[in-house]
Amino acid sequence: MTRPNTLSENEVPESLPPFTKTQSPKSFLYTKILKNYLGEQAAYVYALLVTNERLSFKRLLQISHLKPSHLRKILVSLVQLNCVVYYPKSDRLTDDYAGRSGSKGRQSGSYYYYHNEEGCLKLTYADDIIRRIRKEYDDEYPATIVQNVLSIGHLTIRAFLQPLKSDKEKSSAIQKAFKRLVDDKWLSPISKNSFLNEFDRFNKTFKKVVASYNSENPESKTISQTKRMSMIKELTGEKFLEQLENVDLTSQLRGWGPSSIAADDDLDTGLPGMINPDIPLTFNFERYLKRIRSAHLASEARHRVGEISSKVYSLILNRVELKSRSVRSEEARMQRLLANLGQTTVGYDPYNDVECSRRLALKDQSTGLTIRVPDIYRELKSNGKKFGVTEADLLGTIYDPADTFNKSGKRPLESNDDGKIVKKIKVKIENDDDDDEDDSFSLSVSSSNEVDPKLMTTLLQHMKLLATDGKIPFLVETSPGVFYVPFTELIPALTKYTFKQYLRHILGPSCLRVYNCIEEQGLTDEKNLAKHILMKENDIRSVLSKMQKFRLIEVQEIPKTQDRSAMRASFAFRIRYKNGLDIFKNSIIFNMGEVLDSLDDIKMDNKILLDKVSRDDVRGREQELLLAGELQQLQKYYEYERQALAKFSRMRSAIDVFEFMNGV
Amino acid sequence: MSEEASVTAVSEGARLMHEKMIEDGKLSYSQEDLMLMMHMDSTQDMMKDAQELLNRGLLKILESTLKDSKEKRIMFAPISEQEAQKVNSMTNDEAMIYSHIAASGREGIWTKTLKAKTNLHQHVVLRCLKALESQSYIKSVKSVKHPQRKIYMLYHLTPSIDVTGGPWFTDSELDTDFIDSLLIIVWKFVASKTYPRCFKMKGVIANGLKQYSYPSEILVGMGSQLPTLGEIGKFIAKSGVTTVELGLSDIKSLCDVLVYDEKLELVNERCYKATWQSVLEAGGGRIEDVDIYAAQDDQIFNIGDTYRTMEAVSPGAESNADGKDGKVVSATVNDVLPSKAVLSAAIERNRTHVHFYLDSWSRI
Known part of the structure; x- marks a missing residue:
């Protein structure tokens, strides 16, 4: 279903032109998703915005060949879903430009439109988001609410409850569900700013700050330009971060107290702290990212440390998740924006990244984020069931020579090799028990008498196991019995490790061996490689060519003769992690698009059958009304769809790690 | 060599000198060493005996430089009687080639170098090498560093580690x-x-x-x-x-x-x-009564779980473990792979020579 890239006069796009696929992998995926959700024309408009970065309504109308009324509707839908943002052409417009709904039609020419990834991401992850919310709460309401929020972008509680006006009980239950979602930060208030382009908004903040700075500090003319700029940058940063945090909205969110009850009698639940029904709420994608970050970390712990340690780790992560740093750091994003300010700029200083990650690493250790054994014990009691771990599961999971294995008459593992070892271990563990009771358990023992000290030791041991992993620092022990999750160091390590695992499974174990060796050696040639990794040179050569194809390695020519003859030169290799990761990520995103594409194709092939099945009179009675061949075909189709969706979600799980958990 | 290479055929003084040199066990002697050993005063006497031994092929002259000076010295090295006889039985060309091969020691010498050093025609060199090899005086070895080169060394010598490549090489192949x-x-x-x-x-x-x-x-x-x-x-x-x-x-x-x-x-x-992952992949660390091929509904997809597929356990066999009760799914490697032509070609190649090692510890 391809068509030419250029449209003839008055032609309306009915299917997506090839450029939507070829301009970038992301454009391919997002247009596919938007096509399935909003239709071809919306996807086409999105793709045009991706190509042109920003377009005015008039220009968009010209190149899309859509009817103005159509285009307007499409833009409204896209803006609502946050797939498109806008900004007024002239900065002179005051802050209330977004609110002039009455004159919007006439004014639409004076706005620029931009594509925005955030909305598309929410749609890409929609199924998993709803699944996770359903798993989180036993109730069905939160999942329904989130599904509604995702499908229309944002909504107010009042609008959601409109059809349920009469059913007071239900409406109060739904309000409670809203409150829980807002409390757990799954939903966040949305302001006009969310629909505006970030760069322009930032630029405007900067201009405002410059004006106010100059008027407030007339003496600033004597300060050097550089110094003044750095002060202004600092102020701009602060002000913009404030805007991002939506301070005023958060204060209004719960401002809905008894005073307003009289006016909103129908929404009164009589409970304090309910959410203001008139503030539009949207899904907080950042919160979801935190959740999948926890899932990935726990899953990795399961493969590196063990099943129960991983469960303990998920309890730990569950405890700190809400307070932990966000996956995509706003501060780092700000630094990038700030780097482009001013008339002369040298671009983004990579040292800023380092500084920023240091600051964030310090924040990871702040008091609210430290964990002790009693905390995890409480977490185990309250949430253990949800994570599939009980106290009984924990007991006996750590080796103890005095334990049941030896009593049962079986030969202890180590005694045949080295009797001494067992003795030493015993002494060690006993010593350790004493230590622990001294420092970290005194609290818990005093608070409740029923705590099993053995259980506490086991918990502590699992945490220590997590802290001893050399490659991925799941936990860090700051002082005896006190741990924290070092997200800032942990996440890049996790990404690299996962990347290598993918390499191993896709390009083969020999590839990982070569990759790791080159990484350790820095710059190395074939001969040296062969010496280090004990592989035949021919095999190494084929692996290297494969790796070169995926830009995992970089080749450097080392001339051996005076005339730099290519015949005599030898070649050395070095690793390019970022390049490799980018290629890899883009391939996967492209393949996600391909999966959706193939699904479309197969739907097209089976269109008649599927139309028949979806007819009202056939639905539910397929067995009687369909021929045997048709039934078989239908089963094949469902099987294919299921496999395609599984493929899609697996590739998406790779993107979780490579896209969001990469960098500061 | 016309003269007989036997100690009995030389004069008494020369025989004594040869015997003493062999007994002493040193590899080479300077002129002074020899004079001291034989208690001789005049260089001429000593040289006469040495010349006699040289003529019979029982002695060879080496050249050495002192550590701190560029000055060269003449050294004498004794040759055992059998060795001398062996060399005496050879033609002149053969003897010359033999001496170069002997000088190369455990490292061996490349035929091309041999040709350059002896200045003989290739046919001659090849003929001599063939003759020497057939009498088991020399042998050819394969070098790990230069697999294409033909390298010769004395028959009774073991090639050095540089030539054999150490314990990882058998017949100069990894x-x-x-x-x-x-x-x-x-x-x-x-x-x-x-x-x-x-x-x-x-x-x-x-x-x-x-x-x-x-x-x-x-x-x-x-x-x-x-x-x-x-x-x-x-x-x-x-x-x-x-x-x-x-x-x-x-x-x-x-x-x-x-x-x-x-x-x-x-x-x-x-x-x-x-690593725990390697134990899991080798089939260890399994939980009792838990089917490792079952669907992992409560877990996020992790590439490390690939060992939970039929394919990983028996390479080549198509996976048919997935698809029970319409659940999502026990993983097959293929499912997660990007479907680009290049990538799938790479995978195909991998599959044809699957690394069997460490797949399953039970095979060990």
Whole structure:
């Protein structure tokens, strides 16, 4: 279903032109998703915005060949879903430009439109988001609410409850569900700013700050330009971060107290702290990212440390998740924006990244984020069931020579090799028990008498196991019995490790061996490689060519003769992690698009059958009304769809790690 | 060589000198050494005897330079009677080639170098080499560094490590089977020291536990019980799996390879620890009554779970484990792979020569 890239006069796009696929992998995926959700024309408009970065309504109308009324509707839908943002052409417009709904039609020419990834991401992850919310709460309401929020972008509680006006009980239950979602930060208030382009908004903040700075500090003319700029940058940063945090909205969110009850009698639940029904709420994608970050970390712990340690780790992560740093750091994003300010700029200083990650690493250790054994014990009691771990599961999971294995008459593992070892271990563990009771358990023992000290030791041991992993620092022990999750160091390590695992499974174990060796050696040639990794040179050569194809390695020519003859030169290799990761990520995103594409194709092939099945009179009675061949075909189709969706979600799980958990 | 290479045929003085030189066991003697040994005062007398021995092929002249000066000295080296006879039986060309090969020692000499040094025609060189080889005076060896070159050395010599490439080479080919089996042994030894009872009961964790680990004190820190290079070396020597003598550096290179394969990790810069993933992939660490091929509904997809597929266990067999009750799915490697033509071609190639090693410890 391809068509030419250029449209003839008055032609309306009915299917997506090839450029939507070829301009970038992301454009391919997002247009596919938007096509399935909003239709071809919306996807086409999105793709045009991706190509042109920003377009005015008039220009968009010209190149899309859509009817103005159509285009307007499409833009409204896209803006609502946050797939498109806008900004007024002239900065002179005051802050209330977004609110002039009455004159919007006439004014639409004076706005620029931009594509925005955030909305598309929410749609890409929609199924998993709803699944996770359903798993989180036993109730069905939160999942329904989130599904509604995702499908229309944002909504107010009042609008959601409109059809349920009469059913007071239900409406109060739904309000409670809203409150829980807002409390757990799954939903966040949305302001006009969310629909505006970030760069322009930032630029405007900067201009405002410059004006106010100059008027407030007339003496600033004597300060050097550089110094003044750095002060202004600092102020701009602060002000913009404030805007991002939506301070005023958060204060209004719960401002809905008894005073307003009289006016909103129908929404009164009589409970304090309910959410203001008139503030539009949207899904907080950042919160979801935190959740999948926890899932990935726990899953990795399961493969590196063990099943129960991983469960303990998920309890730990569950405890700190809400307070932990966000996956995509706003501060780092700000630094990038700030780097482009001013008339002369040298671009983004990579040292800023380092500084920023240091600051964030310090924040990871702040008091609210430290964990002790009693905390995890409480977490185990309250949430253990949800994570599939009980106290009984924990007991006996750590080796103890005095334990049941030896009593049962079986030969202890180590005694045949080295009797001494067992003795030493015993002494060690006993010593350790004493230590622990001294420092970290005194609290818990005093608070409740029923705590099993053995259980506490086991918990502590699992945490220590997590802290001893050399490659991925799941936990860090700051002082005896006190741990924290070092997200800032942990996440890049996790990404690299996962990347290598993918390499191993896709390009083969020999590839990982070569990759790791080159990484350790820095710059190395074939001969040296062969010496280090004990592989035949021919095999190494084929692996290297494969790796070169995926830009995992970089080749450097080392001339051996005076005339730099290519015949005599030898070649050395070095690793390019970022390049490799980018290629890899883009391939996967492209393949996600391909999966959706193939699904479309197969739907097209089976269109008649599927139309028949979806007819009202056939639905539910397929067995009687369909021929045997048709039934078989239908089963094949469902099987294919299921496999395609599984493929899609697996590739998406790779993107979780490579896209969001990469960098500061 | 016309004159007979026998000590009996030379004068008394020369015979005595030859005997003394052989008895003394030194490789070479300077003029002064010889005069002192034979208690001679005049150089001429000494030279007369030496010349006699030289004529008979019982002595050879070497050239050496002193450490601190560029001045060259003449040294004399004795040749045993049999050796002299051997050389005497050769033609002049053969003897010349033989002397060059003998001089190259355990390193051997390349035919091209031989030709250049002797200044003989290639046919002659080849004929002489053939004659010498047929009499078992010399042998040809393959060099690891230059597999295309024909290299000769004396028949009774063992080629040096530079030529053979050390313990990893058999007939100058990298012996991957030998290396792989040693890798498995090293890995299994380290794994059994890192995780208690991980190879007992066909890899199922005993007593219905879901995990059974050593406490962290055993794994890191001062009291670490993890094996060091020395311990691994001792284990291999004791186990008698190989007759080849392996030095610590050889063991280190084995461990390095395992580290590159992410089967082992270096702890505290001296001990080795096996990764849990490698144990899982080898079929260990299974939980009792849990089907590892079952759907993992409560887990996020992790590429490390690939070992939970039929394909990983029996390479080549198509997976048919997925698709029970319409659940999503037990993984097959193919599912997660990007479907680009290049990538799938790469995968196909991988599958044709699957690395069997470390797939399943039960095969060991």
